[in-house]
Amino acid sequence: MKVEFLADHLDCRDKIASWFMKEWGERYPERNLACWVETQTYINKDKLPLTLIAIENDEIIGTVCLRSDGMITHSEWKAWLSYLYVPALHRGKGIAKTLVRQAELIATGLGISELHLFTRMEKPKLYIDIGWKLVGTENYRGGHVTIMSKNVDVKQ
Numbered sequence: 001m002k003v004e005f006l007a008d009h010l011d012c013r014d015k016i017a018s019w020f021m022k023e024w025g026e027r028y029p030e031r032n033l034a035c036w037v038e039t040q041t042y043i044n045k046d047k048l049p050l051t052l053i054a055i056e057n058d059e060i061i062g063t064v065c066l067r068s069d070g071m072i073t074h075s076e077w078k079a080w081l082s083y084l085y086v087p088a089l090h091r092g093k094g095i096a097k098t099l100v101r102q103a104e105l106i107a108t109g110l111g112i113s114e115l116h117l118f119t120r121m122e123k124p125k126l127y128i129d130i131g132w133k134l135v136g137t138e139n140y141r142g143g144h145v146t147i148m149s150k151n152v153d154v155k156q
Contacts, residue, residue, distance in 0.1 A: 001061070001095065003102040006051035007043040009060075016041050016051065016063050019085050027141045040083065042067065047110065048079065052103055054086075054095050062086035064099040066107055071118055071140060074147070079107060081117040097130055104152045113153040118145040 006012060017036035025031065031039070042049035042065055049067035053060050063085050070080030081103055086095045107115055116135070117127065124132070124146055132148040139145070 001054055001056040001098065003052050003054050003099060005043075005045045006041060006053050006063070007045045009053060009055075010043065012053060012060050013037050013041040013043075015060060016053065016085075019063065019087070020083055023085055024083075027143075040065075050106070051083075052099060052106070054099055061090040062095040062099050064096075064103050066103050066110075066112075066115075070116055071145075071147070073138065073140060074116070077114075077116045077149075079112045079115050081115050084117075096126055100127070100130060104150065108152050114149055114151050116147065116149045118147045120145055122146075124148060 006016065014033070014037055017033055017040065020040055021031070021033055021036045042051045044050040049065060051063060051065045054062035063083065064081065065083040067080050067082055068078050070077065070082055081100065084096055084099060104115065117132070118140065119127070120143055127148050132150045135147040135149050137144060137146050
């Protein structure tokens, strides 16, 4: 498996946007597929926002984004891990962990020392296992979320 920038695979934007729409679309009813493609699949490589994809045997098997906005209730935090998605067929193989770790490395390379995320997972074991810390919980966009952070400074 390799992890690459979506910017190098622009033909994959529709597929990734369709994953996002299927997974999170009910929370963003104002977005159609074209909106997801244009506003949520990021094609930067050297600044936020950006999207990474996991590829195996010429198939996209996962994605994750880094962005500067995550929750409108927490504008004080400037770097977010978001839209981590691995299709059900490929889950349990370490793909998500690999994507998160690569995103952390890229964040460090961009001079980012701390990342945040929010998840609707009740028990975010995936993130805890790779060093993310609980910040708090709150209701956000119609549901309960867990907010986490990680210091990704190169000194760690």
